[in-house]
Amino acid sequence: MEQNLAVGLDLGTTKIVAMIGRKNEYGKVEILGIGKSKSLGIHRGVVNNITQTIQSIQLAVQEAEAAAATKIDGVTVGIAGQHIRSLQHSDYITRADAETVIDEDDIERLINQVHKLVMLPGEEIIHVLPQEYKVDGQAEIKEPIGMYGGRLEANFHVVVGQVSSIRNIGRCVKSAGLELEGITLEPLASANAVLSQEEKEAGVALIDIGGGTTDLAIFRDGIIRHTAVIPFGGNVITEDIKEGCSIIEKQAELLKIKFGSAWPGENKDNEIVSIPGLRGREPKEITLKNLSKIIHARVVEIVEQVYVEIKNYGHEEQKKKLIAGIVLTGGGAQLKHLKQLVEYITGMDTRVGYPNEHLAGDSDDAITSPLFATAVGLVMDGLKRQERVKAETIVEDVIENEVDEIVEEEEMQEPVIKPKRSFLDALTERVKDFLDNAE
Template sequence: MEKHEYSVGLDIGTTKIVTIVGRRNAHGKIEILGVGKAKSLGVHKGIVNNISQTIQSIKAAVAEAQSSSGVPIHKVTVGIAGKHIRSLQHSDYIMRDNPDQYITEDDIERLKDQVKKLVMLPGEEIIHVLPQEYKVDSEGEIQEPIGMHGKRLEANFHVVVGQMGSIRNIARCVREAGLEMEALTLEPLASSESVLTKEEKEAGVAIVDIGGGTTDIAIFKDNIIRHTCVIPYGGGIITDDIKEGCSIIEKHAEQLKVKFGSAVPELEKDSTFVTIPGLHGRPDKEISLKTLAQVVNARVEEILEMVNTELKAYGAFEQKKKLIAGIVLTGGGSNLRHLRQLANYTTGFDSRIGFANEYVANDKNQQLKGPEYATSIGLLMESLKIRDKKNGVEQPEEIVEKVEEVVQNQNVAAESPEFRTEEKVVSEAANRRRDKLTIGQKIMESVKKFFEEVE
């Protein structure tokens, strides 16, 4: 198996580190080749705080993934989260030298590169520059400007920023684990790739990824990313509360949360108890499930109130920005019983649990069904997109020039139906990186078809 046939996603989480190896099958779905998982020992609230332990955990997860997939792992797409992440809105523009030539991906990349030169606060670095809407000359609200003509290309951007130190620490851990970092992706964006549908993104939806150390949020409306943030609390703090509230060790607290935890105390009976083994000869301890649910509920409500604050900051309760598709809960924390009902009540939005196996073709044993794999599968999908883009043959300049020369020689008016048809074909072809034919071949096919019609 050749290197370019598969991609790898690496999720460096607070509770676990997951490596997933996969490739795209003939039907466009993802075929998982191997999965590796290791306990995360050096990460706190999404931020690396112990370099050597994190490196060892990454190595263990990668080794397991290599063993189960049978392929060597060299490049990985890595997720980033943490309370240091912030986002901002920014508008910028470029003036094109030749407005007679249509807008290409190079123009968009030049505009993005200009935004990446923004001066940030000391110690900060730009992670993502995400275009929202474009404006070509006086025409606004354009989602896809490629193929259009114009002198001035302008866009609104959603810019994601993080602390340089945290980014460098992740990069160092990946490098010293013997890997090359292909890309760094904000974790809620990766999760949204694996659990959200296009219809939900269009209608308006908030993905709430409750991980071990952080709760990551991304809001979409009209297929555009509108807001991202990271709340520095997750499932780990619920475990800590159970440990303190019930006076038990962390291992037992985590088991209680996973097996018996509930977000709504009213749904638990007063008479139901669970027995926890005593420590080293001490008597067993009985804990009421209603008491457990009350401890869990207090912390979950606090996290959901923070989610509500972010929804208000975006304007989700305004009619124009309303999230018709509501909320999608994912991440390991979304496995908590009755969480969906509490989220519906607290936020006022309808919610569902987002499972990450919708795009996976070969998950017969349901190993990846759990929402805790949403981020890692999303990172794999992002890695596959990067690979597809690199393998897709770029539009050759000489072929473009040839097409323009042919059109000029035939003196075809820009408003003629035939010309518009050809221009549409070229524009659409520029967006298809996964097609078997290259863009150059598509253009030549279009020109050939044009001359057959003229004859």
């Protein structure tokens, strides 16, 4: 695989998407290839059949490789599922020398300290996201690097998931012949793809309606404030249509996509759709009003659960108000009149988010569908990770060169420079080590 390419692997309940992208000269993300396969071994964001998941990953990857005419080695994988939970945590470090300025090492030390938090049995920290810092009691500092201070304190948003689920994903990726380069929480990936910086500053709730889960990420002042995963998605709506209309799942899904609406008032009573019967049976006639009522009931339930989470964050407080409202994305966001229903239930401004915020202008329309928001976000995450590694390598080379010069001058033994790693890289390493040892 070329050095400057990144691959996002979105393991969804209904589909698995592999997307290959790179940055163009204008700093925009250019999508080179996309592969999509039916997801068979994943239920509500959790792997429940390793073999089928591996096959689905391989199919998607092969399709993406063919489209981009390149070979894929490593991937950035999205993680979601009802086992994901988030918590707020504050921590601090006391610096040995208050006369020197705070640097990245201090922040890394603080973040690593948070990673030592004792979790419930079987849980592991996925992300530690700093919110605001305090230096010697001075609050509301967004970037403490370069400041003087003895005590560095911060509030963190900590995302936690089940070890077994993370390892199962790692296992599937490795068995599919790929390297796990990083793990990212899916709502964060989607948020990076569809939200603008202004929205994140003003306060916004991103709702990613997938097949198995509905993910929520809330931003305010440019900082992640709250994340949640609700174990309902588009599949539950399809299931309801299947039960309510006594038809097979395939027909229910098609009905939902073609004629589905979240607002029953939009359909007239005499609008009827005819569905062919099975094996020579009589065709079924379904009124679109009934179809909309079935969809409406379930969508209201999902939206209300999301709204409870938004209230839990504290949206009703003046200081925490989400001025930019709600952004809907994911496959479920394509449901007709969903935007109006969400506005009606929550009373918040709503728009449908397309992942074209950071994509190159000539991108295919299909890629800019809300369906691929997570995959685009994962590609962006992979590219960011590469840039970080590249920057660290340059710094290491500079240090090594300086060390070499000192060695030549003083004929000392060359010290070993340890590369700096973010905790997410360390987590990925741990998953890799576990998989290597398991074999």
